Amino acid sequence: xxxxxxxxNALVLMTNYVILxxxxxxxxxxxxxxxxxxxFGILRFSNFAHGDTMAFGAMVTxxxxxxxxxxxxxxxxxxxxxxxxxxxxxxxxxxxLFTDRFVYKHYxxxxxxxxxxxxxxxxxxxxxxxxxxxxxxxxxxxFADGARFIFKARExxxxxGLAEGLALRSSQVITIVLAIILVAALxxxxxxxxxxxAMRAFSDNENLALLSGIDPDKIVRITWILAAILATVAGxxxxxxxxxxxxxxxxxxxxxxxxxxxxxxxxxxxAIAGGxxxxxxxVAITYVYKKFLIYxxxxxxxxxxxxxxxxTEYKFxxxxxxxxxxxxxxxxxIFKGNVV
Amino acid sequence: MKKHLLTVALAAALATSGFANAxxxxxxxxxxxxxxxxxxxxxxxAASAELAFKEASDSGMLLNGSTITPIRADSTCVDASAATxxxxxxxxADKVAAIMGADCSGVTTAxxxxxxxxxGVVMVSPSAxxxxxxxxxxxxxxxxxxxxxxRQGQVLADAVFESGTKIIAVTYTNNDYGKGLSDAFxxxxxxxxxxxxxxxxxxxxxxxxxAEVAALAAAGADKLAVLGYLDQGGKGIIQxxxxxxxxxxxxxxxxxxxxxxxxAFGKDMVDTIATSPGGSSDAMTNFISLAKAxxxxxxxxxxxxxxxxxxxxxxxxxxxxxxxxxxxxxNMNKVAxxxxxxxxxxxxxxxxxxxxxxxxxxxxxxxxxxxxxVGEVYGTYRQLEIKDNKFSLVKVR
Numbered sequence: 001x002x003x004x005x006x007x008x009n010a011l012v013l014m015t016n017y018v019i020l021x022x023x024x025x026x027x028x029x030x031x032x033x034x035x036x037x038x039x040f041g042i043l044r045f046s047n048f049a050h051g052d053t054m055a056f057g058a059m060v061t062x063x064x065x066x067x068x069x070x071x072x073x074x075x076x077x078x079x080x081x082x083x084x085x086x087x088x089x090x091x092x093x094x095x096x097l098f099t100d101r102f103v104y105k106h107y108x109x110x111x112x113x114x115x116x117x118x119x120x121x122x123x124x125x126x127x128x129x130x131x132x133x134x135x136x137x138x139x140x141x142x143f144a145d146g147a148r149f150i151f152k153a154r155e156x157x158x159x160x161g162l163a164e165g166l167a168l169r170s171s172q173v174i175t176i177v178l179a180i181i182l183v184a185a186l187x188x189x190x191x192x193x194x195x196x197x198a199m200r201a202f203s204d205n206e207n208l209a210l211l212s213g214i215d216p217d218k219i220v221r222i223t224w225i226l227a228a229i230l231a232t233v234a235g236x237x238x239x240x241x242x243x244x245x246x247x248x249x250x251x252x253x254x255x256x257x258x259x260x261x262x263x264x265x266x267x268x269x270x271a272i273a274g275g276x277x278x279x280x281x282x283v284a285i286t287y288v289y290k291k292f293l294i295y296x297x298x299x300x301x302x303x304x305x306x307x308x309x310x311x312t313e314y315k316f317x318x319x320x321x322x323x324x325x326x327x328x329x330x331x332x333x334i335f336k337g338n339v340v
Numbered sequence: 341m342k343k344h345l346l347t348v349a350l351a352a353a354l355a356t357s358g359f360a361n362a363x364x365x366x367x368x369x370x371x372x373x374x375x376x377x378x379x380x381x382x383x384x385x386a387a388s389a390e391l392a393f394k395e396a397s398d399s400g401m402l403l404n405g406s407t408i409t410p411i412r413a414d415s416t417c418v419d420a421s422a423a424t425x426x427x428x429x430x431x432x433a434d435k436v437a438a439i440m441g442a443d444c445s446g447v448t449t450a451x452x453x454x455x456x457x458x459x460g461v462v463m464v465s466p467s468a469x470x471x472x473x474x475x476x477x478x479x480x481x482x483x484x485x486x487x488x489x490x491r492q493g494q495v496l497a498d499a500v501f502e503s504g505t506k507i508i509a510v511t512y513t514n515n516d517y518g519k520g521l522s523d524a525f526x527x528x529x530x531x532x533x534x535x536x537x538x539x540x541x542x543x544x545x546x547x548x549x550x551a552e553v554a555a556l557a558a559a560g561a562d563k564l565a566v567l568g569y570l571d572q573g574g575k576g577i578i579q580x581x582x583x584x585x586x587x588x589x590x591x592x593x594x595x596x597x598x599x600x601x602x603x604a605f606g607k608d609m610v611d612t613i614a615t616s617p618g619g620s621s622d623a624m625t626n627f628i629s630l631a632k633a634x635x636x637x638x639x640x641x642x643x644x645x646x647x648x649x650x651x652x653x654x655x656x657x658x659x660x661x662x663x664x665x666x667x668x669x670x671n672m673n674k675v676a677x678x679x680x681x682x683x684x685x686x687x688x689x690x691x692x693x694x695x696x697x698x699x700x701x702x703x704x705x706x707x708x709x710x711x712x713x714v715g716e717v718y719g720t721y722r723q724l725e726i727k728d729n730k731f732s733l734v735k736v737r
Contacts, residue, residue: 016584017557021550028547140571142604153585167585242547242579245571252547283551288538288558306559312540312552313514 005162010295012164016153022276022283024172024241027179030275031234032252033259034186034268035227037337041203041266042223043104045117050231051253052128055246056095057232058239059136061088062143069145077147077170081236088236093228099124100224108220125250132246141244146170171241182233183272186226190268195222203266254316258323264337273334278319286312363405366663368393368653369430370410371441371451373417378443384637385466385646386412389440391634392650392688401692402658415442420450427455437663438462438653440646445470445516452482462669464652466645470520474714481669485645485652485709487617487719489517492594493524495721495737496615497532500563500591503613507535508591509561511552511577513568514541521567521593537561544572549580557586563611567593570601582608594641597724597731606729614724614731617641618707627685627706644685644706651688652676655703658695676711678702 032054039047047053064084068074075083107120150173153165190196195218202209202219210216235249242248259278263270289307297303310318326333370389372382390410397407411434413426423442430436439461442448448468456463457478464483465473471490476482500508510526512518518541526536538559542552556564556577564587568574574596581587582605592614602609618624624644631638631647638644653668655675660667675691680700683691691701703709709717724731 013558017550017554017586021548021554021580021584025548025550140575140600165585167583169583238547242576245545247545248547251545255547279548282548283554286551286555288555291558291560306538306555308555312542312555315551316543316546 006295009162009164010292012156012162012166013292013295016164016166018280018283018287020168020172022279024175025283026276026279027175028234028238028241028275029252029255029259029279030272031179031182031230031237032256033263033271033275034183035230035234036256036260037263037266037268037271038223038230039227040260041268042199042219043117045114045121046257046265047227048118048121048253049125049128050227051249051251051256052125052132052246053092053096053227053231054235054238054252055132055244055249056128056235057088057092057228058235058244058249059132059246060091061085061232061236062136062141062239062244064088065143075146078174079144079146079170079240081143081145081240082174085233085236089229089232092232093225096224096228097221100220129246129250136246138246141239143244144171144240169241171237175237175241178233178237182230183268186230186268189226195219199223255319258319261333261337262322262326264333264335267333267335267337270333270335270337277322281318281322282315285309285318286315363407364403364663366403366406366408366657367434367436368408368410368650369413369427369434369436369439369441371413371415371423371427371430371439372443373447374412374414376415376417376419378417381640381642382443384631384640384643385443386410387634387636388631388638388643388646389466389650391631391636392647392654395686395688396651396654396658396692399689399692401689401696402654403661403663406663408654410440411436413441415444415447415451417444417447420447423447424450424454427451431455431459431461436461437657437665438464438668440464440466440649440653443467443642445473445520449473449476452476452478457481459665460669461665462653462656462672464649464672466649467642470516471524472516472520474716478715480715483649483652483672483711483715485648485705485707485717486642487717487721489521489593490524491719492615492617492721493521493526494528495723496565496591496593496613497525497528497534498737499613499615499723499734500565501529501532501534503611505534505563505591507537507561508563508565509537509556509559509587510539510565511542511556511568512539513573513595514543517595518567522565525565525567525593542568542573542577544569546573546576549573549576550584552577553580553584553586557581557584563587563589563591565591565593566596569595570598575601575604578605578609599730602726602729602731606726609726612726614726615721615737616724616731617719617721618644623684623704623708624706630686647685648703648705648707648709651683651685651705652703652709654688655683655691655695655701658692659701672715673711675701676703676709678710 036050061084064087065081068080150168153167157165198214255278259274260271263274294302370386374382393408396402413430415423442451445468448465462481467486469486469489471488512522566574589611594616597616627644628638656668656671657663659671659675680702683701683703685706721737723734725734
C-alpha cells in the first residue's frame with residue numbers, strides 16, 4: 001500500500017500538470033465552441049471568422065486596457081482587462097452587427113445555401129485577420145497586470161511540506177469562474193426568457209417560428225450580440241492566461257470546431273462538453289505517468305520507462321482522432337446536434 | 341537604369357578601343373526571403389551584401405574598374421519550388437556569376453541541389469545553419485558564412501555540462517532548424533557523459549503548451565533546453581514551465597535570444613545559459629559602424645555574415661582575374677583562409693590592390709571567416725547568461 005503522503009503527492013502532481021491546465025484550456029475552448037455552435041444553430045452556417053472575432057474582441061479590450069493603464073486605473077489584484085472587457089464586448093458587437101448588415105444580410109436576402117455562407121465567413125475571416133494585424137500588429141502583446149499567481153509552486157511546497165508543488169494562477173481562477181457565470185447566464189437566457197425561447201424556436205423550425213410572429217431580424221441581432229460576448233470573453237481570457245498573438249487565435253479555430261462538432265453542432269451543452277474532452281485528451285494522453293506511478297506503486301513495480309501513451313508531437317492528432325471517431329460512430333456528436 | 345546604360349556604353353567604348361581586359365559589369369544574384377517568415381531580416385541582409393559589392397565597384401580596383409550589379413530574387417524562405425524557380429532565372433536568364441544566398445535551410449538545400457550545383461554556380465549562404473548542409477554532394481560549389489548548428493549544439497552542451505548539469509530535458513521546434521540543433525546538442529551532451537531525460541518536439545504558433553511541459557517536467561530533469569523561437573512556441577514553453585513551476589532553469593539556443601524574452605520572464609528565469617553566433621571582436625563593431633554610415637541596420641543576426649558572403653565572392657573574382665563561374669569556385673578557399681594579409685570590413689580596396697599585385701589575402705571580415713574543408717565557417721559562439729535584466733556575455737567559445 002502506498003503511504004498517504006505519496007497519494008497526496010500523486011494527486012498534487014496530476015492537479016498541477018493535468019487537471020488545472022486542462023480545465024483552463026477547456027474553458028477557453030468551450031466558450032469559443034459555444035459561440036460557433038450558437039451561430040450554427042440559429043444562422044445555420046459554420047462561422048470560420050469566429051477565431052478572428054476572438055482576436056478582434058481581445059484587441060479592442062487590450063487597446064482599452066492600455067488606455068486605462070495610462071490613466072492609472074486599476075482593478076486591484078485583478079487584471080485591468082476585466083474592467084475594459086464590457087467596452088471590448090460593446091465594440092465587437094457593433095462590429096459584428098455592422099458585418100451582418102453589410103455582408104451576411106445580402107446573402108440571407110437571396111436565400112444563399114449554407115456552403116455559400118461558410119465561404120462568405122472565410123472572406124470575413126481574412127478581412128478581420130488583416131484588420132487586427134493592421135491595428136495592433138502581428139507580434140505578441142502582453143496586457144496582463146495585477147497578481148499573476150495566487151500561490152506559486154515553491155510557496156505551496158514550503159507551506160504543505162509535500163514534495164510536489166502546485167501553482168495556481170489568478171488567470172486560471174478567473175477563466176474558470178467567468179466561464180461558469182457566462183454559461184449559466186446563457187442557459188438561463190435561452191431557457192427562461194421570451195427572447196431566448198424565441199431563439200430556440202427559430203433554431204428548431206424557422207418557418208413555424210416565423211408563422212408564430214417571431215421577428216427574424218431581432219433573433220439574428222441577438223445571436224450576433226451573444227456571439228460577440230462569447231468571442232470577446234474567450235479571446236480576452238485566453239490572452240490573459242497565455243498571451244495575445246493574432247496568428248494563434250486563427251490556429252485556435254481548429255480545436256474550437258473540433259469541440260463544437262464532438263459535442264454536437266448547435267447544442268450549447270455539447271460545445272462545453274466538447275471543449276473539455278478535447279483539452280483533457282490532449283494533455284492526459286501525452287502525459288508522462290512515470291513520476292505519478294512511482295508515487296503509487298510499490299517499489300518493485302516502479303516503471304523504468306517514461307510511461308507515456310503518445311509523444312507530445314501527436315497531441316493534435318488526438319483531437320482529430322476523437323473527431324473522426326465521433327463522426328464515424330455518432331455523426332450528430334455526443335449530444336445529438338446537427339449533421340454538417 | 342541610366343547608370344547601367346552608361347556603364348554598358350563605357351564598356352563598349354573601352355572594348356572597341358581595344359583593351360585586352362576591358363572593364364565590365366558583373367552580375368551577382370542575391371537570393372533571400374524578401375517575403376515570408378524572415379522578411380523583416382532580409383532587407384538589411386541584402387543591403388549588407390550589396391554594400392560589399394558597392395565598396396568593390398567604387399574602389400575602381402576590381403578587374404580594371406569593373407562594377408558589380410546585384411540582382412535580387414525572392415527565396416520566400418519556405419517555398420522550395422518558388423525558390424528554385426527564382427534561382428533558375430538568375431542563373432539562366434540573368435547569367436549571374438555567383439549567388440549570395442539563400443537564407444533558410446530548407447530552400448538553400450533545394451537551390452543548391454537542383455540549380456546551383458548542377459549549373460556549376462557558387463552559392464554563399466549567410467544564414468542557412470542546418471547540419472545537413474555540411475554533407476550534401478556540393479562538388480565544392482556550396483559555401484556558408486554562418487556556422488552549422490552542429491557546432492552550436494556542441495558549444496551549448498559544453499556550457500551546460502560544465503555548469504554542473506548532468507541530466508536535462510530537451511524540447512525543439514519541429515522543423516529543420518530545431519531538429520538539427522537538437523540532434524547536435526543531444527549527441528554532444530551524451531558524449532560528455534550527460535543524460536537526456538526526455539526529448540519532445542513542439543509546434544509553433546499553437547494555443548496551448550501545457551501538454552508538452554507536463555511531459556517534460558515528469559521525466560525528472562531540473563533544467564530544460566529550449567531550442568526554438570523567441571516569439572513562437574519556445575516562448576509558450578517557457579511561459580508554461582514558469583506558470584506550473586516545472587522549470588525555472590533553462591538552456592537556450594540562438595533562436596531564443598532577445599530582449600523581449602527577458603522583459604517578459606527575466607526575473608523568474610534563474611541559472612539560464614544561452615548561446616548565440618558571433619564573437620566579441622572589434623571587427624564586428626567596425627562592420628556595424630560601416631553599415632550604419634551607409635544607412636543599414638548592421639546589428640541583425642546575419643548582417644555581418646551577409647557582408648562577408650558578398651565580400652568573399654568579390655575577392656574570389658579578383659583572385660582568379662575573371663568573373664568566370666568555375667574560377668570563382670576555385671579561388672573561394674584561397675581568399676578566405678590563411679596565408680595572406682588579414683582583411684577586415686571596409687578594407688576591400690586594400691584587398692583588391694594586394695590581389696592585383698599578385699599577393700595573397702586572408703579574409704577575416706566581420707564574423708571571423710575561416711572555411712573548413714567542406715566550405716563552411718567553424719564559427720565562434722558567445723555564451724550568455726541573464727544578468728541585470730539583459731543577456732550578458734560570459735565567454736566566447
